[in-house]
Amino acid sequence: QKEVEQNSGPLSVPEGAIASLNCTYSDRGSQSFFWYRQYSGKSPELIMFIYSNGDKEDGRFTAQLNKASQYVSLLIRDSQPSDSATYLCACGSNDYKLSFGAGTTVTVRA
Amino acid sequence: DADVTQTPRNRITKTGKRIMLECSQTKGHDRMYWYRQDPGLGLRLIYYSFDVKDINKGEISDGYSVSRQAQAKFSLSLESAIPNQTALYFCATSDLGRPNTGELFFGEGSRLTVL
Numbered sequence: 001q002k003e004v005e006q007n008s009g010p011l012s013v014p015e016g017a018i019a020s021l022n023c024t025y026s027d028r029g030s031q032s033f034f035w036y037r038q039y040s041g042k043s044p045e046l047i048m049f050i051y052s053n054g055d056k057e058d059g060r061f062t063a064q065l066n067k068a069s070q071y072v073s074l075l076i077r078d079s080q081p082s083d084s085a086t087y088l089c090a091c092g093s094n095d096y097k098l099s100f101g102a103g104t105t106v107t108v109r110a
Numbered sequence: 111d112a113d114v115t116q117t118p119r120n121r122i123t124k125t126g127k128r129i130m131l132e133c134s135q136t137k138g139h140d141r142m143y144w145y146r147q148d149p150g151l152g153l154r155l156i157y158y159s160f161d162v163k164d165i166n167k168g169e170i171s172d173g174y175s176v177s178r179q180a181q182a183k184f185s186l187s188l189e190s191a192i193p194n195q196t197a198l199y200f201c202a203t204s205d206l207g208r209p210n211t212g213e214l215f216f217g218e219g220s221r222l223t224v225l
Contacts, residue, residue, distance in 0.1 A: 004152075034213065043200060043216035044153070088152065090214075096141065096160070096204070097168070098214060102152040 003027075006089050006101035014109050019076040021104050023089030026070070030091040033065055033072045034098065038086045047087075048074065079108045113137045116201050116217035123191055124225050131186045131220045133201030141204040142184040143214065144168075144176060146197040153200065159184055191224040198222075 003026040013019045021035075032051050036044035048063040050056045050072070056063045062075040072091075076083055089101040114135045123129050133142065144156040145168075155168030157176040165176060173195060175187045188195055201217040 032212075043218050044214075045216070046213050049213065090153075092212075096212075097143075097155060097158060099155075100145075100153040102150055 004089055004091050004099050004101040006087075006104045008102070009104040010107060011104055012107045012109060013079050015079060015081060017079050019079050019083065019106050019108070021074040021076075021087050021089075021106070023072040023074075023101055024070055025072070025089075025091045025099075027091065027093060027099070028067075028070065029093045030070075031094070032092040033063070034090040034092070035061075035063060035072075035074045036088040036090060036100075038088060038103065040085075044088055076106070079106075081108050081110055084108045112218060114201055114203055114215055114217035116199075116220045118220060119218065120221045122223045122225065125192055126190050127224075129188045129191050129222065131199055131201075131222070133184045133186070133217055135182050135201075135203045135215075135217075137203055137205075137215060138181075139203035139205050139215070140181065142178065143202040143204075144174075144184070144186045145200045145202060146170070147200060147219075148197050156186065156199075188222075191222075193224045196222060196224045 005024045035048040038044040050063040050065045060077045064073045086103040086105045088103045090098040092098045117132045143158040145153040159178045177185045199220045202214040204212045
């Protein structure tokens with residue numbers, strides 16, 4: 001069973017602050033890592049993917065991957081109320097399936 | 111129109127009834143998946159298919175069956191629904207050409223309640 005663990009949350013941050021989300025995974029064969037955002041009652045949508053160790057930035061979002069520590073994180077800078085959602089970490093390997101964490105709910109306070 | 115369409119979007123049924131959830135896609139992707147989502151448990155894979163002749167069980171396939179009628183259609187059936195199958199069900203697709211597992215594209219979800 002591939003396990004993907006996320007900090008349980010909920011995470012409440014003030015508008016304009018940095019939200020930091022963490023994810024660990026058990027399968028050392030994992031090669032691809034994804035962060036999905038899911039608004040309440042809606043389907044998940046991809047916001048970031050990362051394959052290599054280090055940081056990857058896309059606008060206000062930065063994904064960080066450390067394969068030695070089996071750790072993936074997502075930073076949301078200048079958090080906005082529209083960032084309030086549940087964030088799902090997912091890991092994939094050569095079997096072409098994604099394993100998801102339970103998600104961390106983020107609330108951005110105006 | 112959505113690229114991945116699920117029907118029905120909401121369904122209430124009774125214990126023991128047969129129910130089918132349907133998924134169709136216009137993305138031209140070969141790979142299709144069925145996940146269920148429960149509060150606090152995230153998304154769990156039920157079945158997946160890499161082409162019309164390929165069907166594979168996921169981590170929680172007991173009590174479910176699937177049919178891949180065409181490249182664009184993948185249906186999930188509950189032969190005899192039970193209350194703990196009450197959940198939000200998502201169909202997803204991915205592109206064979208993507209590196210590794212690639213991004214998943216989700217349908218809008220089907221909320222199933224079994225009384």
